[in-house]
Amino acid sequence: MASVSSATTPATTTAPVALSKTELTHNVREWIQLEEDIVRLTRELKLKKQAQKSLASGLLSFMEKNNTKSFKIKEGFLERSQPEPKKKLLSKKTLLKLLSDYYTAGTTAETAEEAQRHAEELTTFVMNNRPDANSKSKLVRTIVDPNAGDNGADAAVAAP
Numbered sequence: 001m002a003s004v005s006s007a008t009t010p011a012t013t014t015a016p017v018a019l020s021k022t023e024l025t026h027n028v029r030e031w032i033q034l035e036e037d038i039v040r041l042t043r044e045l046k047l048k049k050q051a052q053k054s055l056a057s058g059l060l061s062f063m064e065k066n067n068t069k070s071f072k073i074k075e076g077f078l079e080r081s082q083p084e085p086k087k088k089l090l091s092k093k094t095l096l097k098l099l100s101d102y103y104t105a106g107t108t109a110e111t112a113e114e115a116q117r118h119a120e121e122l123t124t125f126v127m128n129n130r131p132d133a134n135s136k137s138k139l140v141r142t143i144v145d146p147n148a149g150d151n152g153a154d155a156a157v158a159a160p
Helices: 021-065 092-104 109-128
Strands: 070-073 076-081 138-143
Touching (some): 021 076, 021 138, 092 109
Antiparallel strands (some): 070 076, 076 138
């Protein structure tokens, strides 16, 4: 059976059990080079994401000040997206338990049921009337297929 050299095999294949000293050295050097490339690319990716975040912040600020929903770009649109805000507070279960404990403290068995009903009503009221949490806008790129025609998006400013 002929041995396949590691130079011609893809990096994802399993190395043979018995390697010559030169093959082993080559594999170790190749692995180290790949590791260094991955570290370098990870750093570059982090820097590019920071730059993108900074640019997005400025673009979003401009869009909010000028009441602009999107920019028309060559490939489609750059849109301001604002996700639905999430309400923050105690969970309904925890709130109900706390209110039940509050209303039933020092009550008799007859009034315990009424206290539980009051706690449930108050819990429902609080859960339905929680203030919305602050939501942040984000920039979303929408690529439009040129063969599909106009998608009807509101493009306020054309990008170069």
